Amino acid sequence: MDYHVLLYYCYTPIENPEQFRDEHHRLCLRLNLRGRIIVASEGLNGTVSGTVADCAEYMRLVKEDPRFAALEFKIEPAVAHTFQKLHVRVKPEIVHVGLPHIKPYERTGVHLSPQEFRDLKDQDDVVVLDVRSDYEHELGRFKNAVTLDIENFREFPEKVAELEQYKGKKILTYCTGGIKCEKASAFLLEQGFEDVYQLHGGIIKYGLEAGGQDFDGKCYVFDGRVAVDVNSVNPTIISHCHYCGTLSDRMVNCANPHCNAHVPLCEACGQQLDGACSTTCQEHPDKRPYDGTGNYPKISNHYRPEQGLLSYRAPVR
Structure with missing residues (x-):
């Protein structure tokens, strides 16, 4: 490539x-x-x-x-x-979480290599914690991971109270690339959790260096690929089509821009609903054309890669 x-x-x-x-x-x-x-x-x-x-x-x-x-x-x-x-x-x-006072370069959870994470994650005194959003961990997550019901990472601090039951255990946090864990693990330490770790490099590095073992499903990514394979050792599919309920790891954004939900949608339902997540969204007058991918880059007329630089300091008129 x-x-x-x-x-x-x-x-x-x-x-x-x-x-x-x-x-x-x-x-x-x-x-x-x-x-x-x-x-x-x-x-x-x-x-x-x-x-x-x-x-x-x-x-x-x-x-x-x-x-x-x-x-x-x-x-x-x-x-x-x-x-x-x-x-x-x-x-x-x-990474927006609303904790600007926390400086991970001063204090954060212990970094674990992919191999160290793999060796620790199934021990009895360990809790594996996914700090990502709902639509991410519903598509893919580590076996037996604790997940949080959050739509956005900025909701993480208010969910920490739900983790009090795990204070006596080792907390192994993970996310896509590691950045969210830096602040999540630092915040857990601030809140009195004593044994806090993080998967260094996140799911992506774990897939590259440890074969993605025991990561079920796919990993959601924030680019045109939408979702990527991680596990080459014991892969499986855990997500279900949002519309018909069949197993599907095909992630899309709803074609209705006012919805734009991130959901798994199988090929058949994608065609049937023309890229929408429901018949209501399919009938919306602003629905975007469906090209089979379910990925809709933002439209910017006359976009030039340098224009962000040129307009960055533009005076207010």
């Missing part, structure tokens, strides 16, 4: 995130990368796609910066760009 997808994050202080954002945007333009990158005073978070050569140069240049020397890239092959556009934005946090 001629392209790579890079998934990465790094919690580290950035003194002038606006200036860094501009410089980083220019770097991505020069290397023809596409994707979504978030810059904050607490660090850097991104998923980008590009040619193998351009991604290699990007990784080299990013790691030349002493602030990101310890950053680890998760690298996956792709046949083409998995993003339509490039966005580099400054936000209060690199």
